[in-house]
Amino acid sequence: MRNYLKSDFILEERINIGEIPAILFRPRDKQENIPTIIFYHGWSSSKESQRIRGFILASVGFQVILPDAIYHGEREPLKEYSFEEARRLFWKVILNNMEEAPRIIEEAVNKYSADPERIGLIGHSMGGFTAAGIFTHNPHVKTLVVLNGSCNWEDFNGDFKDTVEMDEELEEIGNKVRTLDPMKNIDRLKDRPILLLHGEKDSSVPIRGQKIFYEKIKYSYEYKDRIKFIEYPNLNHYVTTNMMEETIEWFYKYL
Numbered sequence: 410m411r412n413y414l415k416s417d418f419i420l421e422e423r424i425n426i427g428e429i430p431a432i433l434f435r436p437r438d439k440q441e442n443i444p445t446i447i448f449y450h451g452w453s454s455s456k457e458s459q460r461i462r463g464f465i466l467a468s469v470g471f472q473v474i475l476p477d478a479i480y481h482g483e484r485e486p487l488k489e490y491s492f493e494e495a496r497r498l499f500w501k502v503i504l505n506n507m508e509e510a511p512r513i514i515e516e517a518v519n520k521y522s523a524d525p526e527r528i529g530l531i532g533h534s535m536g537g538f539t540a541a542g543i544f545t546h547n548p549h550v551k552t553l554v555v556l557n558g559s560c561n562w563e564d565f566n567g568d569f570k571d572t573v574e575m576d577e578e579l580e581e582i583g584n585k586v587r588t589l590d591p592m593k594n595i596d597r598l599k600d601r602p603i604l605l606l607h608g609e610k611d612s613s614v615p616i617r618g619q620k621i622f623y624e625k626i627k628y629s630y631e632y633k634d635r636i637k638f639i640e641y642p643n644l645n646h647y648v649t650t651n652m653m654e655e656t657i658e659w660f661y662k663y664l
Contacts, residue, residue: 419467424474426516429509430483431476432456433521434467444664445472445523447513449506451534451558452499453490455482459533462653469657471529471664474517476509478502478539499535500566500582506539507589510547527551529664531656533648534558534614538565545591545598552602552663554656556648557611560603560626561618562590595626602635602663606652608644616640635663 422433435443446466450459456475463473477484479502487494517523529552532540537558544553545560559565566586591598605623607616623638630636639655 416464416468419464421464426474426476426513427509428484429476429513430456431474431513432460432463433472433474434463435472435521436467436470439470439472439522441522442524442527443472443522444470444527444529444660445474445517445521446529446531446660446664447474447476447510447517447540449476449530449532449536449539450478450481451532451536452495452502453481454533454536455486457482459536462648465653466657466660469661471660472517472521472523474513474521476506476513478535479505497579500586503535503539503542504582504585504589507542507546510543514547514550525549527664529553529660532556532558534646537614538562541591542589544601544603545594546589548597548601552604552660554604554606554659555619556606556652556656557608557614557646559614559618559622560591560605561622562586563592564618564621565614592622592625595629598626599629600632600635602659603637604655604659605638606641606655607639608641608646610643611646613646 418437420435424431424433448459456477459475463475466473480487518525528550530540530544531554533556537555541560544550607619627636
């Protein structure tokens with residue numbers, strides 16, 4: 410791990426929440442009721458790969474927790490992250506993240522002084538799917554930011570269905586995905602603050618599904634400033650400085 414992220418104002422700690430390894434960033438001058446962001450990494454990534462983004466968010470006043478997902482980072486990582494492995498394990502990882510989220514939130518509040526009324530979620534790529542799912546089914550989470558992910562799971566899942574041989578486990582996972590899909594639970598999201606940031610030319614998570622979700626959900630919002638979608642022209646599957654700036658502004662406003 411590179412050690413250039415050092416500051417007299419930011420504390421960094423490697424923690425374990427049960428069996429979940431994570432990195433914790435927090436401002437030194439905040440001791441209790443800290444607005445806290447949980448940042449989920451993408452497929453083939455890890456908490457270390459998002460460390461610079463966690464540091465940036467902590468540097469403007471937030472506590473940030475970066476957990477490793479199963480099969481990533483310190484949690485029995487795969488030898489390779491091929492399309493074949495993604496077809497087999499992508500949704501399993503997301504569903505496991507969702508199952509683990511309540512424990513992470515509980516420990517953030519009880520052990521790390523997070524304000525239970527100011528918990529935010531963010532994720533990139535697969536982490537964006539994860540954050541969207543957790544946010545949808547945890548009404549006490551305050552706000553959500555999705556970076557090149559999707560709140561329209563069934564639309565994205567079409568790419569997998571036709572290319573993988575379904576067994577009993579995958580059928581069960583598919584049923585859970587259909588049930589938990591944020592797109593099918595829009596009634597749980599009305600007027601809750603959501604920021605969607607996506608590259609127009611994203612070849613990993615096509616922007617189409619997120620556009621469909623936004624067009625459907627925006628009409629249900631009484632407070633129109635609580636739902637925002639920004640499309641970045643000619644951008645592939647990357648997180649830009651502009652995206653991080655929009656993210657910080659959003660968390661300042663709603664967290």
